[in-house]
Amino acid sequence: MKDPHLVLGVLEGDDIGHEVVPASVQVASAAAEQHGLRIQWKPMPVGRRALDTHGATLPAGTLETLATYDGFVLGPIGHREYPKVPGAINPHPIMRKHFNLFANVRPTRSYPDIGCLRDDVDLVIVRENNEGFQPDRNVVAGSGEFRPSEDMTISVRVITRKGSDRVARVALALARSRRKKLTVVHKNTVFKLGCGMFVEECLKAAKDFPDVEVNEVIVDTMAMRLVRDPHNFDVVVTTNMFGDILTDEAAGLVGGLGMAPGLCIGDGDFAMAQATHGSAPDIAGQGKANPYAMVDSTRMLLDWLGRRKNIPQAVAAAGSMERGLTAALADAKARTGDIRGQGNTESFTRAVIGNL
Numbered sequence: 588m589k590d591p592h593l594v595l596g597v598l599e600g601d602d603i604g605h606e607v608v609p610a611s612v613q614v615a616s617a618a619a620e621q622h623g624l625r626i627q628w629k630p631m632p633v634g635r636r637a638l639d640t641h642g643a644t645l646p647a648g649t650l651e652t653l654a655t656y657d658g659f660v661l662g663p664i665g666h667r668e669y670p671k672v673p674g675a676i677n678p679h680p681i682m683r684k685h686f687n688l689f690a691n692v693r694p695t696r697s698y699p700d701i702g703c704l705r706d707d708v709d710l711v712i713v714r715e716n717n718e719g720f721q722p723d724r725n726v727v728a729g730s731g732e733f734r735p736s737e738d739m740t741i742s743v744r745v746i747t748r749k750g751s752d753r754v755a756r757v758a759l760a761l762a763r764s765r766r767k768k769l770t771v772v773h774k775n776t777v778f779k780l781g782c783g784m785f786v787e788e789c790l791k792a793a794k795d796f797p798d799v800e801v802n803e804v805i806v807d808t809m810a811m812r813l814v815r816d817p818h819n820f821d822v823v824v825t826t827n828m829f830g831d832i833l834t835d836e837a838a839g840l841v842g843g844l845g846m847a848p849g850l851c852i853g854d855g856d857f858a859m860a861q862a863t864h865g866s867a868p869d870i871a872g873q874g875k876a877n878p879y880a881m882v883d884s885t886r887m888l889l890d891w892l893g894r895r896k897n898i899p900q901a902v903a904a905a906g907s908m909e910r911g912l913t914a915a916l917a918d919a920k921a922r923t924g925d926i927r928g929q930g931n932t933e934s935f936t937r938a939v940i941g942n943l
């Protein structure tokens with residue numbers, strides 16, 4: 588019998604991260620205790636506060652220390668507000684790349700009474716995390732964007748067979764555990780080589796998952812269909828930037844960014860819980876932030892680690908968190924204003940813990 592024990596880094600990030608990450612730790616700790624799971628939380632500085640205290644938004648040694656843990660919770664990063672000084676970098680793409688967390692698994696689900704535009708959404712978008720158009724992660728040196736002359740900029744998009752195959756396999760395995768439907772989203776009508784390669788690799792990988800029904804949708808059609816018939820989608824796999832945009836759109840259908848969790852995973856037994864939303868500086872420090880997305884990301888982390896490492900107590904703790912979250916969402920007095928509630932970060936967190 589395995590020691591029911593996890594060691595997890597806690598990196599609050601910026602702005603509302605200082606509110607929603609502690610909420611996530613409180614909820615996960617309570618659920619873990621209920622099921623006899625020991626979690627050792629390891630707080631580590633990151634972001635603006637780390638710049639002030641350690642001279643860098645990603646202090647030296649952070650990645651090496653995190654590598655000795657089972658995984659970590661990363662709060663939202665407000666890098667756009669960082670001063671333009673050396674050491675003030677956006678840490679999360681570096682983390683995704685360093686730990687080879689190539690798949691960003693982002694579920695979207697409707698809940699009653701919280702202001703969802705559709706009541707029939709239950710899908711997961713698997714976004715490729717480390718390639719694509721994102722210029723800070725598609726090259727090993729320099730940037731994937733450059734300006735040969737004053738009035739011309741060139742942005743490079745990277746698609747590889749390996750990168751496409753591995754994210755497709757994550758999505759196919761997930762589809763197998765759900766309603767067995769995978770939609771590959773792309774624009775191979777225009778990006779004949781790039782999206783063409785992505786689709787080819789997805790279809791090749793799908794041959795190993797004959798029980799999963801696979802179809803393809805062009806990204807602009809997908810943007811429309813997400814609004815019109817989201818119930819027809821189960822698991823969606825797509826390239827980095829399309830995934831970035833579609834996951835925000837999907838969040839908009841179900842109450843906004845506070846309802847958009849995510850888990851970054853790779854081939855190993857190591858994962859990073861990271862909500863889809865940014866650091867929302869406009870509402871930081873006011874107790875208004877909806878902790879659902881961050882708490883649910885942490886729930887996904889426990890569930891995934893529990894399954895990968897065969898720790899049933901972690902899976903059970905995640906199950907309790909899901910029950911607590913669902914009950915708290917149904918409590919208008921407890922839930923936050925962005926989802927038609929009269930409560931705040933603290934009341935929602937208390938309601939989740941009270942309903943584990």
Ligand code: ATP
Nearest residue numbers: 844845863864865866867868869875876877878925
């Ligand atoms: P990024 O590009 O870093 O993802 P963004 O531009 O998408 O950031 P966010 O910081 O995610 O912007 O916030 C957009 C708006 O959504 C915020 O101004 C805030 O009002 C709202 N928002 C985001 N997250 C939450 C949350 N957890 N709870 C309540 N409102 C939120």
